[in-house]
Amino acid sequence: MEGNAITKILFCGYVFPSGVQFTRENLQKYPFIQVDEVETDDVPNVIGDYHICIPRMQRLDSEVISRAKQMKLILQYGVGLEGVDIDAATRAGIRVGRIPGHMTGNSYSCAEHAIYLVLGLLRKQKLMDIAVQERKLGWPLGETLFGKAVFILGYGNIGVHLAARLKPFGVKILATKRSWSSVSQDSRTHEGLEANEKFNDALVDKKGDMGSIYDFAREADIVIACIGLNKDTAGIVNHKFLSSMRKGALLVNVARGGVLDYESVKYHLESGHLGGMAFDVAWTEPFDPEDPILKFPNVLITPHVAGVTECSYGTMGKIVAECALQFHAGDPLTGIEIVN
CATH class of the missing domain: 3.40.50.720 (NAD(P)-binding Rossmann-like Domain)
Structure with missing residues (x-):
């Protein structure tokens, strides 16, 4: 100037x-x-x-x-x-x-928030709130993260840090990305992980590409969407994907809202096939607090704060x-x- x-x-x-x-x-x-x-x-x-x-x-x-x-x-x-x-x-x-994620620590924050949402679903946060209001003790019966199979849909910057934090919980990690031939610049030592592909890949028990997503959905107890939104991934969590998931499996989204198909998610919650969902980003934002999806006792939402x-x-x-x-x-x- x-x-x-x-x-x-x-x-x-x-x-x-x-x-x-x-x-x-x-x-x-x-x-x-x-x-x-x-x-x-x-x-x-x-x-x-x-x-x-x-x-x-x-x-x-x-x-x-x-x-x-x-x-x-x-x-x-x-x-x-x-x-x-x-x-x-x-x-x-x-x-x-x-501002690239590796410059800010954003992936730290998003990975931690994803685990927060997973634990909230497993321990049935909404029902615990009800138990407190009704002065009940020892209810509801929760689940452990230990022993679960977790599918990380999109093994990029956030996915790598998520896998590193999930490992100590004793989970089996499945992950997909477009290519396993190169490591993302964002997942290097800028945020505390070793700068080599072998280390990052070793965090994953089962690796796949985009053609593996339905098979991995069938195997997982928990699916965590970390995938970037583009023309190829918009609505990728659709009826076919959700139907492929195990009955009672959980879905967590810390990607963009557009990777989930709203009507498909709503249908699988209503049918009881989807065991629960937690999301930090929604299809439209700010999300309507009166939306019917939020009425389910097994749905949690946070106000787009994973990276905040x-x-x-x-x-x-x-x-x-x-x-x-x-x-x-x-x-x-x-x-x-x-x-x-």
């Missing part, structure tokens, strides 16, 4: 409030960086005044991007760019970036602040992945 100009950062919507909090804390000594957050509906009206945009859950389509006359960078607070029209941004000369910890958000706040300072100084941007 030239002279004494102010670099303006726009946070879209009043969601994930810790993000703007950590960013402001890292920039409070720099009066030439302005950090604002506005209501989602107001974003199209004000986006033209800003240089950097943090979309969060905001949909930035071509029409909104066309109004971003001063915008130079769209930077997601995390990795999810599904709502950003990257082609439109490219045509407008706007760089689009995200002081570990990951504190680091992302620092990275966003550093990028803003680099941008203001005209220096190369570091610590982020530019996708266009």
